Amino acid sequence: MNQKNNRKFLNRRKKLVEKIRKKGISDESVLQAIESIPRHLFIDSALENRAYEDSALPISCGQTISQPYTVAAQTELLDVSTGDKILEIGTGSGYQAAILCYLGCDVYSVERHEPLYLSARHILRDLGFRPHLKCGDGSLGWSAYAPYDGIVVTAGAPVVPEDLIKQLAVGGTLIVPVGDQKVQTMTQITRVSKEEFEEKQLRQFKFVPLIGKKGWD
Numbered sequence: 001m002n003q004k005n006n007r008k009f010l011n012r013r014k015k016l017v018e019k020i021r022k023k024g025i026s027d028e029s030v031l032q033a034i035e036s037i038p039r040h041l042f043i044d045s046a047l048e049n050r051a052y053e054d055s056a057l058p059i060s061c062g063q064t065i066s067q068p069y070t071v072a073a074q075t076e077l078l079d080v081s082t083g084d085k086i087l088e089i090g091t092g093s094g095y096q097a098a099i100l101c102y103l104g105c106d107v108y109s110v111e112r113h114e115p116l117y118l119s120a121r122h123i124l125r126d127l128g129f130r131p132h133l134k135c136g137d138g139s140l141g142w143s144a145y146a147p148y149d150g151i152v153v154t155a156g157a158p159v160v161p162e163d164l165i166k167q168l169a170v171g172g173t174l175i176v177p178v179g180d181q182k183v184q185t186m187t188q189i190t191r192v193s194k195e196e197f198e199e200k201q202l203r204q205f206k207f208v209p210l211i212g213k214k215g216w217d
């Protein structure tokens, strides 16, 4: 990552990391990524002073940049290794994609709103990251590059999108919040063999809805 802007707000990022650690995140590589990625660059400069609060913040198109704890929790559950091919559904600001790039993943990310896709592309390039980004309906996944070692959905789905399950490599993990439009249960699905999957329901979160053919109308 380019070092430009990386020192600004470093102390606030360190405090944020301690807060997230106390909430239960223990993966040191994830905490290091949160400390290193300048979240203030992914939001409107008018909100810069709130960038290191542990809260979701508005971005354009009526969407949100996820709460840092949520980004850390989803990343920890994905349990990535350097070189893993990871699909993210819901690029939004590009912050989660930056965290995954920082961790050495080969990142594919899909966003349905073109202005968000364009601004995330700009910010990520400026930071020196090179994820593969696409504007489209991520509820269908991104079959051209499947299978993926991990898939993370950063919007709430009514059911587990079947296309995403199909695009998971054997040994891969899908992290998807599933529920109604008010509250969702974080769901972890691991593909243990071609036909076998293990599913775990974790704690509840609140995401903006996954809108699309295999999401909400």
Ligand code: SAM
Pocket: 063, 064, 065, 066, 089, 090, 091, 092, 093, 094, 095, 096, 097, 110, 111, 112, 113, 116, 136, 137, 138, 139, 154, 155, 207, 208, 209, 210, 211, 212, 213, 215
């Ligand atoms: N990962 C994002 C970040 O770091 O800023 C979080 C963004 S927000 C919580 C969820 C995003 O999912 C929104 O930008 C929304 O437009 C997007 N989204 C919703 N449905 C989608 C779909 N079917 N395909 C792609 N993106 C979708």
